Amino acid sequence: xxxxxxxxxxxxxxxxxxxxxxxxxxxxxxxxxxxxxxxxxxxxxxxxxxxxxxxxxxxxxxxxxxxxxxxxxxxxxxxxxxxxxxxxxxxxxxxxxxxxxxxxxxxxxxxxxxxxxxxxxxxxxxxxxxxxxxxxxxxxxxxxxxxxxxxxxxxxxxxxxxxxxxxxxxxxxxxxxxxx
Amino acid sequence: xxxxxxxxxxxxxxxxxxxxxxxxxxxxxxxxxxxxxxxxxxxxxxxxxxxxxxxxxxxxxxxxxxxxxxxxxxxxxxxxxxxxxxxxxxxxxxxxxxxxxxxxxxxxxxxxxxxxxxxxxxxxxxxxxxxxxxxxxxxxxxxxxxxxxxxxxxxxxxxxxxxxxxxxxxxxxxxxxxxxxxxxxxxxxxxxxxxxxxxxxxxxxxxxxxxxxxxxxxxxxxxxxxxxxxxxxxxxxxxxxxxxxxxxxxxxxxxxxxxxxxxxxxxxxxxxxxxxxxxxxxxxxxxxxxxxxxxxxxxxxx
Numbered sequence: 103x104x105x106x107x108x109x110x111x112x113x114x115x116x117x118x119x120x121x122x123x124x125x126x127x128x129x130x131x132x133x134x135x136x137x138x139x140x141x142x143x144x145x146x147x148x149x150x151x152x153x154x155x156x157x158x159x160x161x162x163x164x165x166x167x168x169x170x171x172x173x174x175x176x177x178x179x180x181x182x183x184x185x186x187x188x189x190x191x192x193x194x195x196x197x198x199x200x201x202x203x204x205x206x207x208x209x210x211x212x213x214x215x216x217x218x219x220x221x222x223x224x225x226x227x228x229x230x231x232x233x234x235x236x237x238x239x240x241x242x243x244x245x246x247x248x249x250x251x252x253x254x255x256x257x258x259x260x261x262x263x264x265x266x267x268x269x270x271x272x273x274x275x276x277x278x279x280x281x282x
Numbered sequence: 283x284x285x286x287x288x289x290x291x292x293x294x295x296x297x298x299x300x301x302x303x304x305x306x307x308x309x310x311x312x313x314x315x316x317x318x319x320x321x322x323x324x325x326x327x328x329x330x331x332x333x334x335x336x337x338x339x340x341x342x343x344x345x346x347x348x349x350x351x352x353x354x355x356x357x358x359x360x361x362x363x364x365x366x367x368x369x370x371x372x373x374x375x376x377x378x379x380x381x382x383x384x385x386x387x388x389x390x391x392x393x394x395x396x397x398x399x400x401x402x403x404x405x406x407x408x409x410x411x412x413x414x415x416x417x418x419x420x421x422x423x424x425x426x427x428x429x430x431x432x433x434x435x436x437x438x439x440x441x442x443x444x445x446x447x448x449x450x451x452x453x454x455x456x457x458x459x460x461x462x463x464x465x466x467x468x469x470x471x472x473x474x475x476x477x478x479x480x481x482x483x484x485x486x487x488x489x490x491x492x493x494x495x496x497x498x499x500x501x502x503x504x505x506x507x508x509x510x511x512x513x514x515x516x517x518x519x520x521x522x523x524x525x526x527x528x529x530x531x532x533x534x535x536x537x538x539x540x541x542x543x544x545x546x547x548x549x550x551x552x553x554x555x556x557x558x559x560x561x562x563x564x565x566x567x568x569x570x571x572x573x574x575x576x577x578x579x580x581x582x583x584x
Contacts, residue, residue: 111326111329114326114329114330115322115326115524115525118322118325118326119322119525119526122318122321122322122325123310123318126310126321127306127307127309127310128306130305130306130309130310131302131303131305131306132302134305140321140324143321143325144324144325144328147325148325148328148330151330152330190299192299193299193302193303196299196300196303197299197302197303197306200300200303200307201303201307204307216307216310216311219307219308219311220311234308235312237308238308238309238311238312239312263301266300266301266304266305266308267300267301267304269304269308270300270301270303270304
């Protein structure tokens with residue numbers, strides 16, 4: 103019995119590890135609050151585990167998880183208008199499409215799938231790459247970056263937004279080429 | 283006029299949505315492995331027991347916002363019994379699917395053959411894909427006499443010959459045209475620009491890897507597969523690691539000849555360094571050659 107429980111728990115762990123990357127990326131699209139994102143992620147995973155028998159094995163597991171997450175996000179949004187949690191259908195569609203497109207790359211881990219984005223980053227000019235690294239790898243805020251770069255925080259935000267736009271275009275181009 | 287403004291508003295709105303998606307993907311890409319691991323552990327700590335209703339704990343910050351309590355307590359015993367039965371079926375199904383006994387037997391036979399004292403030559407390709415760096419590829423030849431004796435000779439490294447040797451005690455020795463160092467020493471002197479490190483060297487320890495494959499990996503078995511450009515029918519076993527271990531490969535694919543039990547190809551991929559670098563190691567069997575022990579000595583290659 104104990105062994106059975108351990109095995110069950112191990113399968114749950116594999117289930118979590120295999121799916122956490124894509125799911126969390128999807129949830130983060132709707133909230134910048136890391137704590138809220140993690141709560142929603144945990145709730146989605148636990149509900150999915152409990153309802154695993156309802157999953158149609160012919161369908162996409164990650165799309166099914168995103169469906170559960172979407173309902174949770176929508177419910178949370180309905181309960182109260184929280185400005186940190188912005189949910190709308192068009193964001194959901196774009197997030198779903200982008201993440202699905204990245205997932206078609208056929209690698210076995212989420213990070214490997216994100217190699218499309220890595221490739222796009224490597225094609226950015228040096229200054230843009232450094233800004234991306236400083237913002238996302240070193241987790242420096244726009245205000246901190248403004249001080250070190252010598253421009254206003256608003257200009258840093260705009261520059262980052264333009265870079266993200268370039269990266270989004272690059273991903274679309276890349277996946278467009280891949281799908282022919 | 284108002285239609286045009288409406289279209290512009292929609293475009294701006296979609297742009298900001300796209301921006302949010304990209305922001306999220308960039309955050310995911312740059313996350314540290316330790317952050318991911320901690321998050322997984324926090325969730326595993328809430329592993330839902332089969333019996334009854336696991337309430338989801340919410341963080342003190344999220345609780346007052348009222349959305350976190352999303353699980354309903356199961357009150358119906360019938361539903362509980364059905365849920366338990368389904369979970370058990372799923373568990374058994376997954377367990378049987380991931381651990382086919384024939385794959386384990388094939389590994390055992392292949393490991394036995396691999397340990398026989400015959401020098402086999404493999405063509406090796408090592409590919410490294412970083413986040414911001416371009417992909418680098420290395421070609422090499424692996425001369426593997428036994429678990430304890432093998433040489434990896436890089437044809438396209440700048441230091442020529444650049445050879446790596448190792449033994450079972452993991453006291454790896456590297457030597458090239460200019461220098462040689464043991465593992466306990468610093469990496470100074472070794473041609474770092476070859477993007478070759480300890481992790482890649484340890485992947486050459488096939489026997490250890492073969493020992494762990496049946497126990498620590500989920501195995502997917504295909505008993506009639508062919509390598510590209512080859513008509514030979516082979517066993518193909520894909521192994522995905524169950525629990526994250528930074529020192530072990532995440533994914534391994536082994537191709538075994540069912541007639542001779544000789545490993546025809548082994549593909550290993552793993553994350554190295556800060557988790558943002560993915561290294562793939564592919565060794566393809568070329569031939570068996572008679573080489574004496576002196577070939578595996580440093581002096582023979584100075």
